[in-house]
Amino acid sequence: MEEMTAGELQATAERLMEAAAVLEKAVARIAEQQVAIAAEAESQVTRIVATVETQREAELERKLAEAEAKIAELVASASAAQPVGRKTLPTSMATMLAKQGVVMDSVEAGAIDGALASLSIEQRIAVKSELMRAGLLNPTDRG
Numbered sequence: 001m002e003e004m005t006a007g008e009l010q011a012t013a014e015r016l017m018e019a020a021a022v023l024e025k026a027v028a029r030i031a032e033q034q035v036a037i038a039a040e041a042e043s044q045v046t047r048i049v050a051t052v053e054t055q056r057e058a059e060l061e062r063k064l065a066e067a068e069a070k071i072a073e074l075v076a077s078a079s080a081a082q083p084v085g086r087k088t089l090p091t092s093m094a095t096m097l098a099k100q101g102v103v104m105d106s107v108e109a110g111a112i113d114g115a116l117a118s119l120s121i122e123q124r125i126a127v128k129s130e131l132m133r134a135g136l137l138n139p140t141d142r143g
Contacts (some may be wrong), residue, residue: 017113093127093130096115096127097112097115100114102115112127112128112131116128
């Protein structure tokens with residue numbers, strides 16, 4: 001190799017220092033860009049998550065409204081279908097009717113009249129009144 005003079009070495013060193021300074025500036029700009037890109041990505045992810053959560057909340061609110069409407073409908077139909085008053089018979093009356101062969105799930109006026117034939121008028125009226133209060137006999141079925 002040729003020997004370099006001190007001036008040439010100095011010039012080369014200065015060029016290397018300038019190149020190093022340019023590289024440092026480039027690295028600083030790249031770091032700034034990376035920070036900016038990371039911040040932008042974070043904001044986009046936050047917006048995406050917020051959008052998904054909003055859609056999920058809207059879907060859940062819609063399902064809740066549907067469920068509440070269905071419950072209200074069922075409550076209304078249940079209250080309209082059930083007669084008001086007593087729904088059971090006293091045990092003694094159910095036993096007496098069973099001994100006479102009257103099945104409680106299919107009570108007919110003729111079967112009740114036949115079963116109560118041995119009772120007095122007052123007792124028959126009392127039994128039929130109790131059956132009507134229990135909802136097992138319609139007023140139109142009175143014999």
